[in-house]
Amino acid sequence: MIATLSLSSQFLGPRIADSRRASLPRSPRSQISASYAAAPERPPPIRASTAPSGSSTLYDVLGIGSGASAPEIKAAYRRLARACHPDVVKGSSADEFLRIHAAYTTLSDPMKRADYDRSLAAPDRLHRVSFSPFYGYTRRSWETDQCW
Amino acid sequence: MAEQFYTVASDSETSADDRQQPSLPDIAIGIDIGTSQCSIAVWNGKRVELLRNTRNQKLMRSYVTFKNEVPSGGASQNLSHDEQEILSGSAVFNLKRLIGRVDTDPVVHASKTLPFLIQTLDIGDRPFIAALVNNVWRSTTPEEVLAIFLVELKKVLAEVQLKRPIRNVVLTVPVSFNRFQLTRIERACAMAGLHVMRLMPEPTAVALLYAQQQQQSLHENMGSGTEKVALIFNMGAGYCDVAVTATAGGVSQIKALSGSTLGGEDILDNVLRHLVPNFYNLYSSPSVDKIKSMGLLRIATQDAIHRLSSEISVSINVDAGDGTKISRDLDRSEFEEVNRSVFEKCERLVSQCMLDAKVIAEDITDVILVGGCSNIPKIKNLLRVLCKRKEVYQGIDPLEAIVYGAALEGAIACGVNDPSGSLDLLTIQATPLSLGIRADGNAFAIIIHRNIAIPARKEMLFTTAHDNQTEALIMVYEGEGKKVEENRILGFFKIAGIPPAPKGSAEISVCMDIDASNSLRVFAGVFSAGTQQPLSPFIEVRMPTLDGGHEWCEALIKKHGSELDLATMPRKLQP
Secondary structure, three states: OOOOOOHHHHHOEEEEHHHHHHHOOOOHHHHHHHHHHHHHHOOOOOOOOOOOOOOOOHHHHHOOOOOOOHHHHHHHHHHHHHHHOOOOOOOOOOHHHHHHHHHHHHHOOHHHHHHHHHHHHOOOOOOOEEEEOOOOOOOOOOHHHOOO | OOOOOOOOOOHHHHHHHHHHOOOOOOOOEEEEEOOOEEEEEEEOOOOEEEOOOOOOOOOEEOEEEOOOOOOEEOOOOOOOOOHHHHOOOOEEEOHHHOOOOOOOOHHHHHHHHOOOEEEOOOOOOOOEEEEEEOOEEEEEOHHHHHHHHHHHHHHHHHHHHHOOOOOEEEEEEOOOOOHHHHHHHHHHHHHOOOEEEEEEEHHHHHHHHHHHHHHHHHHHHOOOOOOEEEEEEEEOOOOEEEEEEEEEOOEEEEEEEEEEOOOHHHHHHHHHHHHOOOHHHHHOOOOHHHHHHHHHHHHHHHHHHHHOOOOOEEEEEEEOOOOOEEEEEEEHHHHHHHOHHHHHHHHHHHHHHHHHHOOOHHHOOEEEEEOHHHHOHHHHHHHHHHOOOOOOOOOOOOOOHHHHHHHHHHHHHOOOOOOOOOOOOEEEOEOOOOEEEEEOOOEEEEEEOOOOEOOEEEEEEEEEOOOOOOOEEEEEEEOOOOEHHHOEEEEEEEEOOOOOOOOOOOEEEEEEEEOOOOOEEEEEEEEOOOOOOEOOOOEEEEEOOOOOOOHHHHHHHHHHOOOOOEEEOOHHHOO
């Protein structure tokens, strides 16, 4: 992904909106208003070729059904972490793990999950893919990264 | 900047070793550098093995003595310094409490009663540290002392015993270490020719060992694979750490971490001041003739504290030779009263960690106590009460668990595969401290909160504080204080090219990224309102960049006032 990105897609990578929403300490209500308010602010996203499918839900990210129980969500998260965590897949980008972790953060919290389920029912939302200019930006690791 | 790592063995020796041991690549060794004691361990192909020095010690005293021309440390196989010699002024120790601290730090000031020279000028610079060599105070630094000690561990212990050059290490660090302190540890390792693969918070190394044990008992007993929540309490000579971990299927999720500079040294200090009320005045930055007296008092007091773990009352009889004499009994209740503030702080750390992890006592499967202070009856009792149980976890050695976990992480990080599956483990680490920038005056705007899973990436929108402001300063801090001055500054840089506009309308996006090896990058850029188009190339900075402390902030404010200030965007506009 890194080498093939065009200049513009370096700045316009994809991201799951909920990854940010879910981890900020907000009340459930303000989360909803945040996404409502933010939606008209941004123009329609330009999708990079590597973007995850816009139709994928957080349940799809974890590979579970929308009726999954809390232990099933945890088990799916752990299974995927074992497969995608950068510590396991050497030299891999953290993006895949970040996506899985964001989905897990939302779905493992009953309040956030209820909000998310409601937002799924209302289709005119940016709840699936939004964009961060920094997402997918090339990660480098130099030996000189260690302090000299 | 392209310094070479040096290895001791020649190239030909290296390749010969490689041929002999094709199955064991350069597996990272685990090192637990304690304030008082240190240990080293490695995955030997089947299990973790702790290395012993020629005195058959697995736990070695952490100190470096400058008595002779060649400094030597506690790991050395030839020399055996007794405690009184270590306290004679020629040795520097407790460096884990000194490394990466400035001379305004209360911990540095409290360390001034140690029997070597620590001078402070209270200006936010590094303290002056020196050892007594032939009646001369020879200056050194915590990094240098740690590097000398690490070279000894590397050469004398590891390379001789493992018959291969050592390059990669996993080191354990206190939870409360900030990123600046971590760079100082990395610096010391680089000086010793070691490459740091991971700096692991100490209780997370124990969590890894616990996860391995749970996996093994699962295989053996065919038990249920349900999630087990463990509370890990680690208290050594210098630091106290708490972690809550949730473990299932070999995956250990660190739910929360808390830590403080609190340990056996504080307990020793409290007791010394209790027994000798004018101790600080008598022995702070001691003269040469006072050092011996101070050493005698330290040894006698330490011994009494150790004995109080198994006895209800002990007697202390010591003549320091300078007119100070102690001849009295000290009982356990008096000891506990003298150290009440230490134990209260321990309780707060445990409660905070449970709160952050969103667990209550009933959720916890096991309570694990490690570190030298875990032997103190009051500490054991405190954990039993807080976690509502009769007994603590018995499956691990409280003094060896950390280095064992570090060696496991070393093997895992090097991609070693164990056919029996005992290395099929993963620790999902969490951020021990919050990260953010200065905004809205002197407020600390947190971008990545503490106890967020690593790797992590978060973004936040900021805006200008003044009309037609074209430049803004991004000042990055780490800590838990609400005001920036209560936190540690990691670095700063300027964003330019903001289009002139009324205040509050420009969009300045700041993104923080922590990768799996815990390195932090800060990105910032200006965007035209409501779009994703950056107005100019954004800036990427690897943090920390600063060597010093807050004096830079004062210089910045003096020079620029508030003209480069930032304000946070209202919540509803945040991404």
